[in-house]
């Protein structure tokens with residue numbers, strides 16, 4: 001049996017699955033229930049200054065028959081009293097000493113930070129997470145993402161916390177920024193023991209076409225909120241990867257964003273996350289999803305021969321390069337399996353209208369399209385739209401012997417500088433004359 | 441014109457017994473599993489006599505952890521693949537699926553279940569490792585679903601288990617009874633072989649226990665004995681002509697259909713007597729084997745039939761005609777069956793009243809009596825102190841399945857009076873826990 005016990009900057013938990021700071025960690029009741037169900041850790045709903053929440057707080061987008069592929073909220077931090085939260089943290093730790101309880105915090109002044117860190121340590125928190133991510137409401141008051149977007153302020157506050165903290169300090173980052181590695185490096189400079197990302201992305205969910213009010217609606221008005229759920233995973237993965245690869249960051253990462261099952265978690269970890277946090281999926285399906293995540297992770301590790309989490313954390317990182325390092329001599333071409341094709345011709349119309357006119361309709365009366373090899377640039381589009389698994393495959397056509405990247409071209413002074421250069425992209429690529437579009 | 445002709449080759453048989461629930465391909469399984477809502481306190485689970493965590497295994501299929509899905513199924517039900525195919529899912533899990541309330545097709549739970557389990561069977565995947573021997577020995581009488589499930593669970597806990605089986609194949613009525621268009625004998629036997637490899641119990645075939653001496657020696661050697669003996673032969677109707685050639689008991693006839701389908705004699709005009717599921721099966725099977733005319737005759741009204749509605753629909757679908765409120769008074773013929781004499785009936789407050797002077801005759805050349813199975817009280821009377829109810833079903837403690845003789849436990853048809861494979865599987869497993877709770 002693989003060992004899935006986890007260690008994030010010294011914070012130990014029986015498994016790498018934590019609840020993110022959000023409504024599922026609002027109370028000791030919920031956190032105990034979650035631990036009982038199998039979750040390894042919980043980041044408590046952010047504690048801090050007194051706030052008021054609105055009624056009607058969430059919006060979602062559905063894609064076709066799937067509900068809540070994207071989720072948004074205009075909720076602030078906890079609206080329960082600090083004293084109640086502290087008492088409940090203490091109680092949870094009594095029942096679950098081996099599980100990780102992290103206190104998420106958001107206050108303003110240095111004195112307030114010092115005080116609240118001491119309070120949660122006294123209550124038995126195993127770590128603190130500084131919420132520099134909330135992209136709505138709190139930032140208008142100079143907290144949350146307002147801090148996360150100012151690396152120097154973030155660094156200062158991190159230092160304040162480190163002045164007193166005895167437990168590991170995690171800095172939670174906002175994705176609402178151009179380059180995530182800047183606040184990440186600032187956190188590291190400030191002495192943070194780990195970073196967690198991403199918090200939610202600023203968003204507006206949509207507009208009601210009858211009332212002209214975006215959702216969620218609060219008495220006829222709305223406001224921008226924070227976006228999360230399955231739809232944000234690719235953004236989160238990229239940011240986790242950027243931080244993991246940055247030489248100025250070099251502190252452990254807790255991956256958050258769009259995690260719903262064991263696969264999503266493993267992807268975050270392959271890109272450098274030491275553990276993961278989950279919010280939307282639990283808000284959708286409850287704590288019970290952990291039943292799927294743990295055996296799924298264990299099964300993956302057994303099949304790949306990994307004995308512990310460290311065996312695969314960051315394993316995909318060497319395979320993520322900057323664009324200039326990619327091999328420009330690598331050439332793939334789409335190949336349609338006539339046997340598997342069901343004849344929907346989505347590939348044809350996608351390539352014809354949306355790509356490179358490299359697919360022809362059959363003339364022999366059947367419905368299986370044909371690839372025009374000379375025109376196919378190997379973009380993948382057809383294989384992505386095809387509804388049949390492994391029906392369109394991308395087949396390698398170069399001999400695999402040559403490796404030349406843009407960087408190599410630049411170094412050898414071989415980079416094309418005019419459009420007539422034979423090395424220039426698109427040279428010799430046939431496109432129909434415009435008027436041919438009307439001759440059908 | 442009958443839809444089916446009498447099969448003479450294996451290919452003919454495959455057509456005649458085309459599977460109602462064929463295996464899904466990965467695309468089907470992915471689409472179907474994507475639809476499951478992952479309900480909380482899911483009604484499908486409550487409706488499953490073995491309480492399989494259905495939303496979990498479906499989610500595991502959806503996230504590509506098919507082995508994990510199979511494990512989830514087998515943890516609750518050792519007859520996972522067989523049940524996926526033969527369970528009356530319409531009235532169990534699928535009948536309870538919340539989609540029914542939306543008039544949307546319920547999730548195809550049975551087929552998804554077989555999808556996952558058949559793969560671990562095919563790959564000979566090892567999912568279970570029995571505990572080290574605990575030095576205790578249990579005899580199981582009957583290698584039906586109840587007996588084998590009991591054996592698996594006992595082996596898991598470290599008991600040594602020997603199964604005594606009268607016949608030459610395992611799985612009881614799963615192989616000798618369940619309709620061939622629901623499950624193939626091959627699929628049944630493959631699952632039992634897989635179980636035997638996982639759990640390592642011994643089955644002694646052609647080994648009926650029928651004498652007091654045998655029972656004494658079992659009692660002397662084993663610490664406990666489980667009775668999974670099922671039901672007996674078809675109960676006679678006690679009307680003239682029952683001994684004519686071509687008048688069969690349904691279970692006996694179906695056994696021939698199952699074991700030597702190419703050799704079984706099929707009448708041209710068949711009358712099936714009874715209104716239960718076995719009657720429906722016998723009628724459907726006759727029709728699929730090429731009988732030109734199959735008539736189901738039931739002594740009460742259509743609405744009062746014990747058979748599930750979908751089973752009657754299935755029979756009608758292959759050309760079976762029903763006549764209701766008619767009870768046979770004699771089977772006619774001279775050496776061979778030539779017809780059945782009926783008298784019409786009315787049902788009043790559940791009682792059947794014959795209508796004087798309403799006799800009629802139905803010519804036919806075969807009669808199948810599906811009038812219920814006898815209980816094995818003759819055998820039971822060999823066991824000291826063992827008591828049974830008025831209907832011949834063995835008395836047990838509802839939690840431990842211990843009988844009135846403390847050394848004996850029992851489950852399956854012999855206890856519930858005749859239900860489904862899934863009930864026998866559930867009771868066999870619970871009885872194993874009962875044995876353990878009393879012996880440990």
Ligand SMILES: Cc1cc2nc3c(=O)[nH]c(=O)nc-3n(C[C@H](O)[C@H](O)[C@H](O)COP(=O)(O)OP(=O)(O)OC[C@H]3O[C@@H](n4cnc5c(N)ncnc54)[C@H](O)[C@@H]3O)c2cc1C
Pocket residue numbers: 526527528581582583584585586587604605606607610611612613614617618619622647648649650668669670671691694717718721819851852853854858859860861862864
């Ligand atoms: C025609 C028919 C169709 C059916 N179709 C379905 C269906 O589609 N779906 C479904 O879920 N259920 C179906 N059932 C019901 C299902 O098969 C039974 O409920 C189930 O098999 C009962 O399991 P069991 O282990 O209690 O008994 P059985 O399956 O009857 O097994 C008992 C075993 O014990 C052996 N045995 C008995 N006495 C002795 C002895 N003294 N010594 C040694 N061995 C002995 C027998 O040979 C047999 O192998 C059907 C039943 C019939 C008759």
Ligand SMILES: Cc1cc2nc3c(=O)[nH]c(=O)nc-3n(C[C@H](O)[C@H](O)[C@H](O)COP(=O)(O)O)c2cc1C
Pocket residue numbers: 020021022023045046071072073075076077078104131133134172198199200228229230232256257258259277278279280281
């Ligand atoms: C309703 C809601 C409230 C949230 N509240 C907080 C919060 O108080 N503190 C915080 O750090 N993050 C908060 N978050 C962000 C989540 O912790 C998490 O970073 C984000 O939802 C992305 O993860 P997901 O895709 O699994 O939902 C909240 C998210 C939601 C949906």
Ligand code: SF4
Pocket residue numbers: none
């Ligand atoms: S989820 Fe609960 S609290 Fe929220 S609106 Fe519905 S009933 Fe009210």
Ligand code: SF4
Pocket residue numbers: 336337340341342343344345346347348367368369382385386387388391392
């Ligand atoms: S998209 Fe796939 S299935 Fe559809 S026509 Fe193209 S190859 Fe065939």
Ligand code: SF4
Pocket residue numbers: 475476477478479482483484485494495536537538539547549
């Ligand atoms: S009731 Fe239906 S939708 Fe709900 S968990 Fe069960 S199978 Fe899935």
